[in-house]
Amino acid sequence: MTNIRPYLWATPFALATALAASPVAAQEATVDDTATEDLGNVIVVTAQKRAENIQDVPISIAAVSGETMETANILTVMDLGRVATNFQTVRSSNTGSTRIGIRGVGSLANTLIEPSVAVFMDGVYVPRSGAILGAFLDIDGVEVLRGPQGTLFGRNASVGALSIRSALPRNEFSGEVSAEAGSFDRYKLSGHINVPLGENVSARVAAMGQWYEGPWKNVFDGKTYGGSDDVAVRGTVKAEFGNVEWIVRGDFTRLDGDGVVNFDFDPASVTPARLAFLQAAFSGGPDTNLNDRVMNQSVASGLVDKNWGVSSTASLDIAGGSTLRLINSYRKWTNDQLDGDIVFLPVPLATRRSLFDSGSQNHELQFISPEREWLGGHFDMVAGVYYFEEKFALGEQLNMDTQYCNVLVPAGPGRAACAAYYASTGGIAATDQDVYQKVRSIAAYAQGNVYISDALTLTLGGRWTNDRKRGSYSQVSSPFTQTIRAPEMLTYPGLSESRFTYRVSLNYKPADDVMLFATHSTGYKSGGYNSGGGVPSLSTFDPQGNLISTRRVFDRETVKNYDFGVKSSWLDRALTANLTLYRMDIAGFQDRAFDGVSFVVRNAGNLRQQGFELDLVLAPSDRFSVSGSLAYLDSKFTDFANASGLPGIGGTQDLTGKPNSFSPAWSGSLAADWNGDIGSSGLSWAANANVAFVSDQYVGTVNDANPQSIADGYAVLGARLALSGRDDRWSLAIFARNLTNTHYRPLAVYQPLGAALGLNNGAFPGSTANRIQANEPRTYGISGTIRF
Template sequence: MKARKLTPVAAAISMAAGSISPAFANTFALEEVVVTATKRAENIQDVPISVSAFSGNFLENSGMEDLRDLGAIAPNLTITQSSQSVNQRISIRGVGTVGNNAMDPSVAVYVDGAYIARPGAVLGNLKDIEVAEVLRGPQGTLFGRNASMGALNIRTRTPEMDVDSLKVDAGMGDYGAFDTTLVGNKALTGNLVARVVASYAEHDGYGENRYDGSDTVGSRQSESLKAAFLFEPSHTVSALLRLDYQELAGTGSVIEVLPESANGSNLLTLDGLGNLLHGQSAAPDVSGLDHEIYQVHEDKLSDRQWGATLDITWDDAFAGHSVRAVTSYRDWQNDTSEFSVFRLPLDDLRRITAFYSDAFSQEVQLISPQGEKFDYVAGLYYFREDYDIDQGTDLGADFCPLVSLGLGPALGSVCAAGAQTNATFGEFSQQAQSMAGFFQGTYHISDTFSLTAGVRYSEDDKDGSFEVTSNNLVASAALAWLESHPDLRFVDEQVTWLANAKYYLADDIMLYATYSTGYKSGGFNSVAVPRDPATGAGLTAEQRLFDSEEVESYELGVKSTLLEGRMTANATLYRTDVENFQDRSLSDLTFITTNAGELRQQGLELDVRYTPVEALMVSLGYAYLDSEFLAYRSASPLPGQPGTQDLAGSPNRYSPEHQVNLASQWTQALGNTGMDWFVRGEVVWQDDSDVGATTNSNPQTLQDAYAVANLRIGLMSQDARWSVNAFVENVDDEAYCVGMYEQPNGGMFGTVDAVNGTTLIRCVQGDPRTIGIRGTYYFD
């Protein structure tokens, strides 16, 4: 069975037709989803890899507003944030990379064919999306930057020729939530068309701070403007220029004390600190996960980025071949301030971090004619990024008195005599280049059987420098020891490859088997560390380096279209082995990246979509994940315990054994009114999972299984003019943690029980129940 021929740009234009149609349109047959996972536009049912794809209509139906929401609908995809908003972790099959350091991501993100180098730069909205693809498994052949566990491939809608239209979308809800989006499409000339998307969103935050009476903990505001220009001078040549600008501001995540981790002893200690320093109770609120905190919380986020992507396609350039060139540039800057780092009702320590990324990429693809006995995709890729992280620490009024309490009045006096502002300052700089050449070809032995092989050669070259300066000796000993490493260097080259067999058991049932490899480049530790008690120094230049991570993956899968197109049922069995697994270990306030041995992630993914009757749509995703470290002898210990531990046989973090995603929508005519009514329900269930920031199998950071249910009901006109709906998200007001971490400097504050290996745990809380309304109107 062969897919119809569509070049990537032509496919985007084909799918965009009707993209200004209402989000809740419903047909009896399932919506066809076209993906570009193989650099060609193909029906998802013809692509022999484990991929989940969601059309823009599906995302709008579900009320998806942010990239993090994708983790609620795609099996084996998790997107979370930690104490810093920029600290975004994107995981596939239980493996991901935290975004606020110099590590390359385990899951690469592409927007309109352009690689986004920093996970923190993916913060933002999901407005005017054509399709969002979740590609599981190592992407070691066709995608620009090798990613060890998978990729998110997001395509925004393409301008439509000969169409003048305007879409207005707005919503509001509790917690001061409000957002609005304008989407305009305008034909400028006979062969030039423009599309503009302008968005604004804000909410007051879900948290309340009982310490100072603030009710804006977690507040956020965003503004974005996107413009796309499609120029088609002929029927074979097209140039698509996309420009975007975005600003974000916020006050950080809601971070509570995990109630079950608090006991009389550590609460008494914290209370004593408060009484000694302020004459008031310092005991945090431990009545439950209720989005109420009792601490200094003056976190601030300021995020700005802009980018440009030029996508030029020449169809039938020679002998039926197409040539495509994708050029992109992105400038991202994020300033994050954390007051207090210890999360106490004390003016203790302030951390101010500035991230800056300046990235350029160029990819050229040669795409052979489709429908031949042998077809292929070949290309060259170049990527360059300058990345800087500047981090300073200011000492609050209570920091030196804390030193006096913990280490003695003499050191407290020395601390007070030193600089309090910019007590320590770390500067990290990295210049990275990556070059690659790739080829992937498919030989169609018959109409039902084909073999695919691909290979990629990649070369990574990184130069870096790291320096810490100090204006306070006591602060340096406790927080960031003096270091100067001006000439860091990392070089690696890798050959990755893929072999795949695809067989059509029947016209609409396809079996496939794949062996593939991938890797994630090594690099540099980008953070300051305290003085090592054993050596009296910080990290050496060698300790600042970590090696590349290498991946082998095996997949067996089936894709089927059943019941005359009313059902698709896809399943994949997989095993992924990760060598030189890059992991971070926590020491007080600092994470250090090392190569941690070998990890195996294996399991089953199931994706079913069904329309049993014309009015009803059902979508089911299920993931089973068996996670195990095959070797990890130097893992971080439990709190307060010495040395390291062997975690062989233990699961990785963020690796729940079972996940279920269920969505269902009923759409029906409302008598003879010219309107339809609809009701949509969604349930996301996740099994027990370790969501701790440190890989140490701490039972305290195990998040129990939980379910989140959403409900949406509304009306829409049958002439595709308007729609309005009301929604409730997290109907049961389920309380859960998207991340946990051990109390910073718990040893100094007396929260650590070294005998039992426990401490006070901080919880980054998930969103509470929210309600709201949304409306859309289309002009033409």
């Protein structure tokens, strides 16, 4: 890769030069299917707290409309990376451990670590990414903001932000109802209705029900897994009285299923002899075919995930054209999942019950000046004050199953004592972990545009944030599970830290349809303490019980980012081409190290993520369009001397110069949309084909540069064909996802208790048994919609 890197960098620089040298006359913009909102035939986004043309915003943005998500079969946030390049999502066996990443950086949600990508729903911050796993319901559009957004979006947008916007009520009686049937007994019924409640008041109610059996066939018990029965509802009321606009929303989502994800055993990660041992000792052993829908393991599962919230957004237009906006909200997320068998073998050994409980409130007062009207048209600004509070509780219980003592406790008196303990307790809550954290954050921010001339604009912004945290940690463990979870009790006295983040951007428009920009922005995530169990205990106490030292605490993470980009339109705006070159330097990177049994968050060192993002749309007519994106990512730790050692060796290693996990060098997508009329019948048709691709990458949950966790690159193809009636009153569609049934590796995890099972150092020194998460297989379906 080193030899071709100069050419990779030369290509986007040459394109940027060509774009800047090719001014385009101002024309009426064509409708863009990737618009999050279509006003005046331009893509309108709210990345800077006001509605703006995306081509005038000096930020690398992937904007996806609700219509585009439907066309590309984007059902949940887990699918969004197929249309938003350099955006990644992955989840493990526990739904609460969802990771959302931008530019190769993200954080798993099942710890107290702050997310690297801030998620906003209708302008309200959602602190836990596991809370947005439900199906997208009545979504108007999504904006993926790449790069730190610390000035306007806060401390938890250190590498980017995801902004989701639901549809607003219309002052008319209208609505639609859709029914859908798909692979693996998936059935979905959804719809919305708009109702005018008065001359200036309207309401919109949207609802969805989905029933899904799941794709995974388990040889062990003959059952099917991966299914869920889901329900979601949202109600919105919008009122306009003079210079006041008030929007009130309430929503509820419930996921009720098994939560199972198929993790197959990689036979290449152990010797044939050790694989034969597993097969002989554990009822034929785990499933080793990585390319089928079969699993073979003991399963005890169940998931109930509830997420609800209420919000109020009141906007007051004041004298001079400015706006005051007050946003208040409360959100509640609970997740209760039984996850097992956690050793993934066809023998009942141990199960895990995970509990998440997050209650948060957001309050933000914004001031938005009129655009380009102050100081004789040379200045405008946005400013605000912000308050956030979250009470977050995590629980984990490990339960001994019927064969725990026989397999994991040596023969003799210890095994007999273990059997007696199991007989008296049923093995329930053999370990019991309870973690609590309260966070309070206050901030004040301002960002202004100084229009030096008609073509040159200087943007300056800053945000002061103060975070306070406190909490507690408790881990209780039976005498027979202390090799998995060590007992520990700790009160976290908390932290109080302040940080200033800022943004400086210079924008130059040599022509109406070309903008060049250079931006320097910063972001940060506050420090905290570990929520995971450790063996031995992460804290050391003296004989009197006084704390001597602890490895539970980690420090903050800071980001410095540099963007150089061009946004342009060609050929009377039939072609849109946006290119951003970036470099993110992350200091004090908060990494999850693995000690063979549990995970520990610590400050790893420094990480550099750099590359480019290219987004293109060609729409020669309203009948045909092609959109594509391409991202290159050069990921490298510039300082990581104490990384986790390979699992079969242990200790530490120096990973300086190695890439971060989930950081593919290349990723991108390509989509084509074509539509037309069927004679004079009033009928019309629309066809879409889309492909998303990603190159080789590390997909392990630990940064240890283990070659076993390198996943080959892949491409996934989707398609949709729709027939619509006169005035679009009804439509029928057939669709497919992963049309070629491509097999790839979304995630790799180490075999739990690999050392105890003698699975280390089999393939090579430092190797261990690997579990590979199965990807979604080919799915297809049919849907029908009636609009009124």
